[in-house]
Amino acid sequence: MNMDIATVNALPYEDFVDILGNVVEKCPMITAAVWSGRPFLSLAALEAAIREFIDALPESGKEGILRCHPDLAGRDLQSGSLTRESHEEQAGSGMGALNSGSLAHGPAQPGVQGALRNERAVERARGIEEVKKICHLRLQSLVLTDNRL
Amino acid sequence: MNMDIATVNALPYEDFVDILGNVVEKCPMITAAVWSGRPFLSLAALEAAIREFIDALPESGKEGILRCHPDLAGRDLQSGSLTRESHEEQAGSGMGALNSGSLAHGPAQPGVQGALRNERAVERARGIEEVKKICHLRLQSLVLTDNRL
Numbered sequence: 453m454n455m456d457i458a459t460v461n462a463l464p465y466e467d468f469v470d471i472l473g474n475v476v477e478k479c480p481m482i483t484a485a486v487w488s489g490r491p492f493l494s495l496a497a498l499e500a501a502i503r504e505f506i507d508a509l510p511e512s513g514k515e516g517i518l519r520c521h522p523d524l525a526g527r528d529l530q531s532g533s534l535t536r537e538s539h540e541e542q543a544g545s546g547m548g549a550l551n552s553g554s555l556a557h558g559p560a561q562p563g564v565q566g567a568l569r570n571e572r573a574v575e576r577a578r579g580i581e582e583v584k585k586i587c588h589l590r591l592q593s594l595v596l597t598d599n600r601l
Numbered sequence: 602m603n604m605d606i607a608t609v610n611a612l613p614y615e616d617f618v619d620i621l622g623n624v625v626e627k628c629p630m631i632t633a634a635v636w637s638g639r640p641f642l643s644l645a646a647l648e649a650a651i652r653e654f655i656d657a658l659p660e661s662g663k664e665g666i667l668r669c670h671p672d673l674a675g676r677d678l679q680s681g682s683l684t685r686e687s688h689e690e691q692a693g694s695g696m697g698a699l700n701s702g703s704l705a706h707g708p709a710q711p712g713v714q715g716a717l718r719n720e721r722a723v724e725r726a727r728g729i730e731e732v733k734k735i736c737h738l739r740l741q742s743l744v745l746t747d748n749r750l
Contacts, residue, residue, distance in 0.1 A: 465668050473669075481628045485665030510657055516634030519614050520622075 456596045460498065461491040475502065475590040476583060478520040482506065495595045502591075503584055511576065518579045521586075605745045609647065610640040624651065624739040625732060627669040631655065644744045651740075652733055660725065667728040670735075 455471075463471065465487045473480030486501040506517065604620075612620065614636045622629030635650040655666065 469668060479628075479630045481630060481662065481665040481669050483665075484668035485659075485661040487668065488661055488664060505659075505661065508659055509662075510634075510654075512634040512637055512654065513630065513658075515637060516630040516632075519618060519633035519636065520630050 454594065454596045457492055457494055457498070460595055472591075472594060475587045475594070476506070476517060477586070479517055482517075495591060495597050498595070499588060499591055502587060506580060506584070511573075514576055514580050517583055518576065521579075521583060603743065603745045606641055606643055606647070609744055621740075621743060624736045624743070625655070625666060626735070628666055631666075644740060644746050647744070648737060648740055651736060655729060655733070660722075663725055663729050666732055667725065670728075670732060 460468070460472075465484060468487050469480050469484045473483045476482045482502060482505055485505055486498070489501045492498040492501065506514065509517075609617070609621075614633060617636050618629050618633045622632045625631045631651060631654055634654055635647070638650045641647040641650065655663065658666075
């Protein structure tokens with residue numbers, strides 16, 4: 453299914469969220485939040501609204517997104533709990549693991565807290581970039597790119 | 602199932618999100634975000650962390666939460682898409698509808714935009730209060746209240 457952006461803009465929020473709610477894994481709230489920004493001029497504008505919403509979240513919210521995202525190389529794949537989109541991406545994109553696991557399970561020896569905080573911020577930023585790349589792929593699989601814009 | 606707060610605090614984030622991820626409907630990201638705040642001294646402290654996270658969201662994020670929440674009296678119930686928790690609450694609590702539908706579908710005549718904006722803000726605030734009440738009920742059904750705190 454590939455809708456054009458005019459079709460997307462005409463969707464009531466229930467359908468908008470049903471169809472696009474998992475472009476950020478298990479975070480339909482993000483899709484539901486940007487719905488207010490219709491009409492979107494292009495797929496790129498919709499994607500930009502999602503990216504801006506993510507960037508405006510507190511750091512804990514960004515970590516929350518990462519913790520909702522399956523670690524592609526890890527436990528979630530083994531337990532079979534990945535969504536359809538993640539299976540397709542893992543099969544098709546060769547994209548690396550998100551390391552949300554290592555984010556959550558860092559050691560906590562005294563004296564290295566500062567370094568760990570820095571490492572955590574770097575991992576968080578890297579993870580969020582991966583989330584945005586996956587969001588881009590998912591949007592492209594759902595909405596026609598408008599080359600005029 | 603009713604865990605005590607010590608058990609909750611000992612959960613890895615995957616289990617924390619699996620068990621508590623729907624205390625705000627379809628928003629496991631919120632639960633995943635507050636996981637960083639462990640250890641929680643009490644169920645009330647966990648609930649407060651969730652409420653604070655919601656309050657810190659941009660208004661669009663609050664609207665996103667409401668759009669993810671079934672309108673208890675409306676379309677979602679008729680289509681049978683409510684989660685187990687919502688069915689139990691509707692059966693048991695007598696709580697009113699969230700009006701997320703009317704939030705999204707307000708008319709847009711010229712000259713009444715200011716009034717509509719105010720009405721929308723009031724509805725959003727009222728809806729978020731309902732979400733918090735539901736979150737309270739869901740937490741109480743999952744985590745033992747510690748009367749000492």
